[in-house]
Amino acid sequence: MNGHRQGMKTFFFRVVRHVAELFLVMCVPSFMHYAQTTGIQELRDAADAGDVVRLKRKLAEAGDRMRNDPGYFYMKGRSEEDGDSAVQYYRLVLDRFPASEWADDALYRLYQYSCAVGAYRTADAYMARLKTDYPSSPYLAVPRSTALAERVPSFSVQVGAFKEAEEAQILAERLRKDGYTVEVREKKVGDRLFQAVWVGRFATRQEARNFAARLAARHRLEGIVVRLE
Numbered sequence: 489m490n491g492h493r494q495g496m497k498t499f500f501f502r503v504v505r506h507v508a509e510l511f512l513v514m515c516v517p518s519f520m521h522y523a524q525t526t527g528i529q530e531l532r533d534a535a536d537a538g539d540v541v542r543l544k545r546k547l548a549e550a551g552d553r554m555r556n557d558p559g560y561f562y563m564k565g566r567s568e569e570d571g572d573s574a575v576q577y578y579r580l581v582l583d584r585f586p587a588s589e590w591a592d593d594a595l596y597r598l599y600q601y602s603c604a605v606g607a608y609r610t611a612d613a614y615m616a617r618l619k620t621d622y623p624s625s626p627y628l629a630v631p632r633s634t635a636l637a638e639r640v641p642s643f644s645v646q647v648g649a650f651k652e653a654e655e656a657q658i659l660a661e662r663l664r665k666d667g668y669t670v671e672v673r674e675k676k677v678g679d680r681l682f683q684a685v686w687v688g689r690f691a692t693r694q695e696a697r698n699f700a701a702r703l704a705a706r707h708r709l710e711g712i713v714v715r716l717e
Contacts, residue, residue: 528554531563543567558585562594571601572706592618592625602667605699608689610667643696644686645711647703649675656683663687663707686714 531546544567547560554560558581565577574597581594595618602611618625647663650656653672660670668687675684687703690696693713700711 528557528559528563531559558588558590561585562590565594565597571604571702575601586621592622592627595622596625596627596630605668605688605702607667608669609664642716643690643693644671644714644716645688645696645700645703646714647685647687647709647711649677649682649684651680651682653683656685659685666707684714687711689716 531543531550543563547564547567550560561577561581561584565574565581568574568577578594578597578601581588581590582598585591595614599611599614599618602608602614619628622628648656648659650659656672660672663670663685669689671686673684673686675682688696688699690699696713700713703709703711
């Protein structure tokens, strides 16, 4: 009798353990996915509200549990107030998670940043990639007038004037490799000719000034705003 009871008791505990294990297998991944999705939504809400302080706090709270989530890196980019730093995170999303739902978001942010710094050739390349790799992206429906179209460039930034054309071309090529729109223009001062290097094309003088400040910080190039002729 005692043996029968002991056997029933053992059987009961096995059933309970099996049910518990089945619960963990079925429910824990769902719970983890729910927690992760909820965490991303909180980050998105803070970013869309422009609340950088809350966004940074939420990212810190996320810790290691979201470090392999492309949405985490995209939101890290959104939290950066320095454009160059944000770009690194957006590129990381594209390089490591090109098939994720965040890839086209990151690509469009790179496109916007390139427009902002006057790197229009790079911007066009990003837009072309968006059309090719993510043809269903909602960003393709955004009017290009918000970035490039219908903008009449009136200003540029001169970063150097050289007596030798070769020196001007060396600087121009270096900047072109970084994706900037660059022109080398002949400029006459008195009876002397110089080769001036102009970078970027901007609709307003203030945009050109802001870009000149970025060039000074990033490339240590002192520029002056010039009007396009």
